[in-house]
Amino acid sequence: MKQTALTHIHRSLGAKMVPFAGFEMPVQYEGLIAEHHAVRQAVGVFDVSHMGEFLIQGPEALDLVQSLTTNDASKLYPGKVQYSCMTNDQGGIVDDLLVYMLAENSYMLVVNASNIEKDFLWIQSRNIYDAQLTDVSDQTSLLAVQGPKATEALQTLTDVQLGTMGYYTFVKGRMADVDDVIISATGYTGAGGFELYVPNQAAEHLWRAVLEAGQAYGIKPCGLGARDTLRLEKAFCLYGNDIDDTTNPIEAGLGWITKFTKTFTASEIIRQIKEKGPSRRLVGFEMIDRGIPRQHYSIHDAEGHSIGHVTSGTQSPTLGKAIGLGYVPISHSAPGTEIFIDIRGRHLRARVVKTPFL
Known part of the structure; x- marks a missing residue:
């Protein structure tokens, strides 16, 4: 089981640790509901x-990025981020990901933990270009500081003007005396905030600094449980649940990141x-x-016929x-x-119901 640079801290905070995508990860600390509300109302890390x-x-x-991904990466500029996905030869989704343009001829792809090896091999097998692929996952730590008070809390740690940063932009800057932090105005909660990429050796220092800076704003450390309920309220897809190798971007509602101004794997299909x-x-449904719907539960019509299945479900802490x-035929959508x-x-x-739920 892999560990992050912060696993020992999570244990010291009394987190409940669970295996997830080959890693030992905190699912909750104080409790899912409290952590969820902290992110919606204040700030969580x-x-x-x-x-x-x-x-x-x-x-x-x-050229390599364009051939692999559905979105149009030619629209990126240094400091801009794009949500996208990679498709397989049948039009299914290999993974959904973020594409960062670091500089001219230099990109960073951020992929799902469960797909690191699969994605790397996929990209490698498709690389017929003059482009070098490097996996820096094991050297990189990532903190997500999310919530309406994230900007105020983090501003005390940096000279970068966080409040002026547009959604899906990033800068490399100094934060909490750590140089070259990728400060990214992105997140998987729909609550606003930032994602901070740092080398592993700086992760513990940054984590402690963020918690200290956020104390005045009611910050809480948050686990994967709250991350899931937060993303589901915003109807953000989770790979392995709502999208996978058998689902195409159109039926998954990802047509908005699928651009036919270029060719990519299975673009014609x-x-x-x-x-x-x-x-x-x-x-989305309520x-x-x-009763609480869960992944794999079957969906039926009024006559009792099975017409689809639930991909994600929860009790929404915000909506109560x-x-x-879940996937249903067009006739029931x-x-x-x-x-x-x-x-x-x-x-x-x-x-x-219409999504997002919140």
């Missing part, structure tokens, strides 16, 4: 150093799906009857109701449509 980071550098770095319309869609995501979730053998009523 997550250790997400299990995420993967690859560098793509060289004269044809952009995906273009045809877009033109014809997908046969199913990933939708429970009408009492049970919500979920309109907001307001009543569907039924099989929870322990009982078909409980739910309603398709």
